[in-house]
Amino acid sequence: MRDIVHHPGEMREFTIDAPAPEKWGEGLVSVAAGRDVRVEVRLESVHEGILASGSLETEYDGVCGRCLIDIAAPVEVEFQELFAYPGEEASDFEVQDDHVDLETLVRDAAVLSLPFQPVCQPDCPGLDPVTGERLAGSTGTEQGDPRDIRWAALEQFTPDHDDEEPRA
Ligand SMILES: [Zn+2]
Numbered sequence: 001m002r003d004i005v006h007h008p009g010e011m012r013e014f015t016i017d018a019p020a021p022e023k024w025g026e027g028l029v030s031v032a033a034g035r036d037v038r039v040e041v042r043l044e045s046v047h048e049g050i051l052a053s054g055s056l057e058t059e060y061d062g063v064c065g066r067c068l069i070d071i072a073a074p075v076e077v078e079f080q081e082l083f084a085y086p087g088e089e090a091s092d093f094e095v096q097d098d099h100v101d102l103e104t105l106v107r108d109a110a111v112l113s114l115p116f117q118p119v120c121q122p123d124c125p126g127l128d129p130v131t132g133e134r135l136a137g138s139t140g141t142e143q144g145d146p147r148d149i150r151w152a153a154l155e156q157f158t159p160d161h162d163d164e165e166p167r168a
Contacts, residue, residue, distance in 0.1 A: 029062030
């Protein structure tokens, strides 16, 4: 990158194929350490620093937030960030000597793209509140009103946000 630093107008494009160096994400789903990550990135030298833009592809796995079955899905996310030269305008990212911290940028983009409430399928009915068994795939014709069961399961797995709500 040395050849484009402080050379506005210069540009480099490259592809990185590397395993995730650590687990990305702390929620129900995450990108496991060692998972293949492909990053296509373009570094553009601008007056303020280095503009990094590109996309990453990998895969997350974890559990469905409703029925707890194992799930996995592709992650595809685009990113763009200005790495500013030190001492110029405030930025979360800075050019360090002659390099930029792409790993942190890519990790943040991947983590932010992970679903907060992952589901195995959009209408996953969750678990039977009585038996604890997974309801998805069952016909459910003898279980009365399925909507009631769905809501019961949803309530069971809704994260506790009471702290953020005003008290009555
Ligand atoms: Zn599910």
